Structures are given as C-alpha cells and as structure tokens.
Amino acid sequence: MKQITKYIIRNDLKRLFTYRLCLIGFKRKGFDRVYSYNLGEEAGVTAEQVRKDFSVFKIKGNKKGGYKINDLLRSIEEIFKYQHNQHVILVGMGNIGRALVQYKRFILRKMIIVASFDIDPSKQSKRFGIPVLPMDMMSEIINKFHVKVAILAVPEISAQDAANKLVDKGITGILNFAPVILKVPDEIIVNNINLCDELESVIYYTQKVM
Amino acid sequence: MKQITKYIIRNDLKRLFTYRLCLIGFKRKGFDRVYSYNLGEEAGVTAEQVRKDFSVFKIKGNKKGGYKINDLLRSIEEIFKYQHNQHVILVGMGNIGRALVQYKRFILRKMIIVASFDIDPSKQSKRFGIPVLPMDMMSEIINKFHVKVAILAVPEISAQDAANKLVDKGITGILNFAPVILKVPDEIIVNNINLCDELESVIYYTQKVM
DNA sequence: TATATTTTGTGATTTGTTTCACATTATATT
DNA sequence: AATATAATGTGAAACAAATCACAAAATATA
Ligand SMILES: NC(=O)c1ccc[n+]([C@@H]2O[C@H](COP(=O)([O-])OP(=O)(O)OC[C@H]3O[C@@H](n4cnc5c(N)ncnc54)[C@H](O)[C@@H]3O)[C@@H](O)[C@H]2O)c1
Ligand SMILES: NC(=O)c1ccc[n+]([C@@H]2O[C@H](COP(=O)([O-])OP(=O)(O)OC[C@H]3O[C@@H](n4cnc5c(N)ncnc54)[C@H](O)[C@@H]3O)[C@@H](O)[C@H]2O)c1
Numbered sequence: 001m002k003q004i005t006k007y008i009i010r011n012d013l014k015r016l017f018t019y020r021l022c023l024i025g026f027k028r029k030g031f032d033r034v035y036s037y038n039l040g041e042e043a044g045v046t047a048e049q050v051r052k053d054f055s056v057f058k059i060k061g062n063k064k065g066g067y068k069i070n071d072l073l074r075s076i077e078e079i080f081k082y083q084h085n086q087h088v089i090l091v092g093m094g095n096i097g098r099a100l101v102q103y104k105r106f107i108l109r110k111m112i113i114v115a116s117f118d119i120d121p122s123k124q125s126k127r128f129g130i131p132v133l134p135m136d137m138m139s140e141i142i143n144k145f146h147v148k149v150a151i152l153a154v155p156e157i158s159a160q161d162a163a164n165k166l167v168d169k170g171i172t173g174i175l176n177f178a179p180v181i182l183k184v185p186d187e188i189i190v191n192n193i194n195l196c197d198e199l200e201s202v203i204y205y206t207q208k209v210m
Numbered sequence: 211m212k213q214i215t216k217y218i219i220r221n222d223l224k225r226l227f228t229y230r231l232c233l234i235g236f237k238r239k240g241f242d243r244v245y246s247y248n249l250g251e252e253a254g255v256t257a258e259q260v261r262k263d264f265s266v267f268k269i270k271g272n273k274k275g276g277y278k279i280n281d282l283l284r285s286i287e288e289i290f291k292y293q294h295n296q297h298v299i300l301v302g303m304g305n306i307g308r309a310l311v312q313y314k315r316f317i318l319r320k321m322i323i324v325a326s327f328d329i330d331p332s333k334q335s336k337r338f339g340i341p342v343l344p345m346d347m348m349s350e351i352i353n354k355f356h357v358k359v360a361i362l363a364v365p366e367i368s369a370q371d372a373a374n375k376l377v378d379k380g381i382t383g384i385l386n387f388a389p390v391i392l393k394v395p396d397e398i399i400v401n402n403i404n405l406c407d408e409l410e411s412v413i414y415y416t417q418k419v420m
Numbered sequence: 421t422a423t424a425t426t427t428t429g430t431g432a433t434t435t436g437t438t439t440c441a442c443a444t445t446a447t448a449t450t
Numbered sequence: 451a452a453t454a455t456a457a458t459g460t461g462a463a464a465c466a467a468a469t470c471a472c473a474a475a476a477t478a479t480a
Contacts, residue, residue, distance in 0.1 A: 011437085013414065017407040021389060035457065042391060047457095048439055055459060063458045064446040079414075086413050095312050099305040100405070105389065109406050111413065148416050151409065173416035175409050179315065181231060181252060189415040191408055195310070196319050197227040198401055199361065199385050203296050203321065204223065204289075205399040206358050206383035221467085245427065257427095258469055265429060273428045274476040 012053055018043045019050070020076050027069050035066040087145040089171075090116035091162050092154035093123040093132050096177055100151060101128050114145045119158075139169050149173040156180050163190075222263055228253045229260070230286050237279050245276040297355040299381075300326035301372050302364035303333040303342050306387055310361060311338050324355045329368075349379050359383040366390050373400075 022042040026034055036054075037047040054061065059075045061067040088106075090097055090113050100106075101113050115131050117138055118124060124132045133141065141147065150171045154162045159178035166174060173189040176182060179197075182190055232252040236244055246264075247257035264271065269285045271277040298316075300307055300323050310316075311323050325341045327348055328334060334342045343351065351357065360381045364372045369388035376384060383399040386392060389407075392400050 013411055014407070017404065017410070018391070021391060021404075025391065037457095044391075046439070049437095051457095051459060052438075061458055062446070063444070064448085064456050066457065080410055081413075081417060088409065088413075095309040099309040102305050103405070105406050106409065109410060111406070111409055149409070149412050173412040175412050179231060181228070181235065181254075189412055191412045191415075193403075193405070193408055194227065194231075195313070195403070196315050196321070197224070198403055199298065199316065199321055199359070200227075200290055200319060201223055202359050202383040202385050202399055202401045203291075203298075205401075207291060247427090256469070258471095259467095261427095261429060262468075271428055272476070273474070274426050274478085276427070 012056065015043065015045060015049070015053055016057070016076055016079065019053070020073065023069050023073050023076075027073075032069055033066050034069055034072070036061075038066075085110045085112050086149065087112050087114045087147045088149045088151060089114060089138070089141060089145075089147050090151040090153060091118075091166065092116075092152065092158075093118040093120075093128075094153060094155075097151075097153040098128065100153065101130055113151070114147065115141045135165070138165065142169050142171065147171065149175070152176045152178060154178060222266060225253065225255060225259070225263055226267070226286060226289065229263070230283065233279050233283050233286075237283075242279050243276050244279055244282070246271075249277075295320045295322050296359065297322055297324045297357045298359045298361060299324060299348070299351060299355075299357050300361040300363060301328075301376065302326075302362065302368075303328040303330075303338075304363060304365075307361075307363040308338065310363065311340055323361070324357065325351045345375070348375065352379050352381065357381065359385070362386045362388060364388060 019039055022039055023034065025042070026038070035047070036050040040047040040050045043050070051061075054067075057075070057079055059067075059072065061072075088111055090101055093101070093116050097116060097118075101116055106113060113130055115133055115137075116128075117133050117135050119135055121134065124134055148171060150166050150173070152159060152162055152166070152174050156178045159176065159180040160182060163174060163176070163182045163184060167184055167188055172187065174182070174184070174191070176190055176192050177195075179192075179194050181192075184190060229249055232249055233244070235252070236248070245257070246260040250257040250260045253260070261271075264277075267285070267289055269277075269282065298321055300311055303311070303326050307326060307328075311326055316323060323340055325343055325347075326338075327343050327345050329345055331344070334344055358381060360376050360383070362369060362372055362376070362384050366388045369386065369390040370392060373384060373386070373392045373394055377394055377398055382397065384392070384394070384401070386400055386402050387405075389402075389404050391402075394400060
C-alpha cells in the first residue's frame, strides 16, 4: 500500500552510500583520515549533515582528529551487513538482464547473482558465466542458495506475473526495472528503477533550473 | 557543490512520474476519470498528497467530478515538455550502453538517443539502429541535433574524463551510470544512477524492516 | 428549485529534516 | 603542564514536507 514512501531509498541511506564512494576515492588518493567538511564538500552536503548522519547511525569519530577512513568504511559496511555474500537471482535475460548479470561491481559488493531465469528456452545457456534456467527451476535455486532478493527485468506485461511467482517462492525483496506498479503484500520490499523517469528528470532540470 | 540534494529527483517529481504510470494503468483498464483517493491508493500515498502535488503544479480537477484521466496526463506531459522530441547522446557502448540504446520506451517518451560514442573502434558500427561514432564526432552531432543531455556509461576510470568532454562540448545534463562523483560546474545537472546502491538497499530493507 | 452529498483545493497544523550553535574533547603549541 | 586550537557530537532552532480540516463547488436527489 505505502509503495512510494516505503520503497524508495531513504535520503540518509543514499548519503551513506555516497560517503562510502567518496571515502574510497580519498583512500585511493592516499588519505587515511578525513574531517566532516572534507566528506561534505566531496559529497555535496554540509559538514553538519555528515556528522548528524553519522550520529544517527552511531558512527563515532575522533574530536580534533576527524575520522579514520578505514574505520568509517568498516562502520558503513557494518550497517549494510558486509560480512557474508548476499545471494540474488535475476528474472528476464533480455537487454538489461544481460548487462546486469555481467556487472562485476555487484560481486565486489558481495552481491552474487547465483542464477537467472527466462521463459525463452533460447536464452537458457551458460554463456554469461552464470546459469540461465527455465522458470520451473526457481524454487530449487531459491531454496538451495537461501535467496531473498530478486532482480526483475522482464517486459512490463509479464512483470506482475513474474513478481507473483517470486513472492510465492519466498522472495521478500525485488529490484524492479519494469515501469509497472507491482501489487505485492505489504511486507515485500520493492525498489522501482525507472530509467525513463531518471532521464526525463535530467531533461526537466536542464530546462528549468538554468 | 550541492551535488546530492541538487541532483536527485525531487520526491514530488518522482510522485508525478508515478501518478502518470498509474493513470496509464487506469486508462488501460477502461476508466476515464479518477478521484484523488484512487490515484493515492494506487500510488501508495494519501489522497491529500495527490491533491497537494497537483495544487503545487497548478493542475486543476473538478469538484465532485474528480479528474479526467486524459486531461491529467496532458497536464503532466505539459510539465515535462512533451510537445517536441528531446535529443540525447550516449557515451560508452558497453554492456549497459547497448541495453539502453535498444530501450524502446525512451522513444515512446520522446527521448531520442540520436547517436552513441565509444573510443573502441570495434564498437563503431550501425548494428544497434543508431550510429556508434568515434569521440571526435561528438561536437558535430551535439551541434547538429542541439543535444543538451547525455547518458554516461563508460568505465569508472574514464567517467570524469568523458564528463569533462561532454561539458566542454555544451552538454548541460548527464545521466551518469558510473559509480563516481563527477566534478562538474555548478550549473550542470548530474543524475547519478548507482545500481549497486539500489540493489544493496533492497537487501538492507529486507533484513531490517521485517 | 432546494437540499444533500461528494470531492476538490488549500490555509493551518503537525511531523520530519537540516542547519545552527556551542559544549566537549583530542591534539598542538608554548 | 597550561593554554590555544580545531574538530566532533548533539540539543535547539529553522525550515520543509505531509497531513488535517474544512470551505467551496459540482453533481445528484427529492
Ligand atoms: N533495455 C533497457 O535498457 C531497459 C532500461 C530500463 C528498463 N527496462 C525494463 O526492463 C524490462 C526488460 O527490458 P529489456 O529491454 O531487457 O527487454 P527484453 O525484451 O530484451 O528482455 C525481456 C526478457 O524477459 C523474458 N521474459 C518475458 N516474459 C517472461 C516471464 N514471464 N518470465 C521470465 N522471463 C520472461 C524474455 O524472454 C526476454 O529474454 C522491461 O520491463 C523494460 O521496460 C529496460
Ligand atoms: N553493466 C551493468 O549492468 C552496469 C550497471 C550499473 C552501472 N554500470 C556502470 O556503467 C559503466 C559501464 O559499464 P559496462 O558494464 O557497460 O562496462 P563495459 O566495459 O561493458 O563498457 C564500457 C564501454 O565504454 C567504452 N569506453 C571506455 N572508455 C571510454 C571513453 N573514455 N570514452 C568513450 N567510451 C569509452 C568502452 O570501449 C566500452 O565499450 C561502468 O561505470 C559501470 O560501473 C554498469
């Protein structure tokens, strides 16, 4: 029911992700400490915002000494449960699905697409490094790898149907690329990615803001 | 400087996009009028929120009669300047770039990828329906099609460099898929898409919310 | 035509988020 | 060791967003 507000990434989480990106950048440049204003400047927020965010997540720095980058990164990773790999499945090996299963950064962040599924038998091969399986093998894989999260990359017309199957088989989180408002039980997390909207909003802002 | 807050889609815009999606759904189901509570329920927000949003964007309904779906859609399209096609270029014909140039929904929404660019000569062909060109033809295309917005889909390491080129040639808005905080002049709009973050936040919520 | 009903539209109020301001503390300096 | 400096951490204040509450208007009903 509370789709939009419930499912989008909260702004504070989004900033946390950005801080991590900045920290990795600083680290690569040879720094091992940062102050809140360094991070703020890099991430495009105020230093107070940075400290407040850390305060909310109980991340502590060192007065006068700032934050040790490695400690910060570890604290942030702690929040996102980085200890163990997260198994994920993908449904729909079309244009976007193929790109996603080949995206190495998911693995770097310990998110493993263990298998993908497609109704089209011609897509069912091992060409992509991971198995592409028929839909009726989904339960087996979900149970075997304890999968809780799925990436949904099927055509709009099939999206609700595929989502039903996923929920049915025990999936509790969906990253949905189809521009469709999925009807799912309240406890299921849906994060809708709508790239048309994203591109369009860039166009909107370029025309309005300047 | 104010990267994060400035560049993300404002929540009210995001909701407007969602309303449109819902309206298209209602229309397909045969409705021609909706009330704020229909839209609210479908989009996952309160009816008051729907009316307030419309109020902000000066969209008027009919007391007791609700909103005519076609009028609403037209009003929303008005906000996003749907009259004429928007020309866009894409840089980086890798996995994600290839998926995007073949995405038909951009065209439905009148956003036309007029050409794409890659440093790798082997990618420069017409296999994808649009020309894939060498980088030194960028200025020509940007000027010819009055392009203001670019999709950036190059490796992280090249992203800043490619962004510099784009800004240099007159691009004012970038949809950036590389997980990199781009350093661009203040007036340039950057919308960062970070699919790792998006997937990770689904995992986060499935573990925390329930 | 008068009255009841339903829904919009929007100020007023509440709730949530960001910024401010400063006490606190770690480090540097004398 | 005492003092100055520079940073964090966090309540309080300011600001922004969402909800409430109800007047206004359109339609339906009697
Ligand atoms: N291509 C893009 O760049 C892009 C961008 C954003 C969003 N999307 C969205 O992602 C989705 C997929 O887009 P695409 O371009 O990859 O489409 P596509 O047609 O290339 O691929 C869809 C795949 O899903 C499979 N499929 C269809 N019905 C299925 C079902 N019920 N169960 C399992 N598999 C099924 C098809 O066999 C096909 O392989 C669409 O909803 C689209 O709007 C695509
Ligand atoms: N593959 C995905 O699903 C995915 C998902 C999210 C984000 N991304 C991001 O998108 C970007 C591209 O990812 P990919 O998987 O498509 O990579 P890729 O390696 O498949 O493709 C990158 C393409 O960019 C070209 N290129 C490299 N340097 C260039 C330059 N300076 N100018 C122009 N072209 C250049 C390469 O020749 C190649 O064709 C990366 O930053 C990645 O992190 C990818």
